[in-house]
Amino acid sequence: MPPGINRICTYPGCHELSLKARCERHRALGKWGDEARGTSTERGYGTAWRKLRLVVMQRDCWLCQCPRCKAGGLVKAAQEVDHIKPKAEGGTDALSNLRAVSTECHRRITMEAKGQHPRQAFGADGWPPGGNT
Numbered sequence: 508m509p510p511g512i513n514r515i516c517t518y519p520g521c522h523e524l525s526l527k528a529r530c531e532r533h534r535a536l537g538k539w540g541d542e543a544r545g546t547s548t549e550r551g552y553g554t555a556w557r558k559l560r561l562v563v564m565q566r567d568c569w570l571c572q573c574p575r576c577k578a579g580g581l582v583k584a585a586q587e588v589d590h591i592k593p594k595a596e597g598g599t600d601a602l603s604n605l606r607a608v609s610t611e612c613h614r615r616i617t618m619e620a621k622g623q624h625p626r627q628a629f630g631a632d633g634w635p636p637g638g639n640t
Contacts, residue, residue, distance in 0.1 A: 551594075559600060560588045567607035573616060576609075587613045593620060 516523045516530040523530035547553065564585060571583040585607035592598030608616065615625045627635055 556600070559602075559605070563588045563602065563605045564607050566602070569607065571609040571612055572606040573608045573612040575615075576612060583609045583612070586610045589613050589616060 511526040513524040513526060514528075515521075516525050516533055517528045518530070518533035518536070521530060521533055523532070525531070525534075527534065529536070544550070567585060569585050571581070571585045573589070575581075576583050587608055587610055588605050589608045589612075590598045590600075591604050591606060594600075598604050618625050629635055
């Protein structure tokens, strides 16, 4: 069997080379080693959240409910649950404040809420989707 290949440590901001995913210094931190962020349970996404998430996903038939998809008649699979009014702005985990969304839409919604703009996606032909007609 050939020897392993050195790769860059997967810890954010680390550029050390390692035969494994993390360098020696960051390997002890585990898979989610950002101690300042805490675990999902510490951030309020424990067992109760996972149960509530399942209820929302089933209610929305595992389909994206973002305004852009609904207005455009797009049918897209949902993987995440979004707070319509973010918790940071006083939103709650009430069912009326939750909707199923795709990962792509969740990222876009979050960026737009922060005043940022997602990068334009380009296809293999170098054109934006639907832009080469």
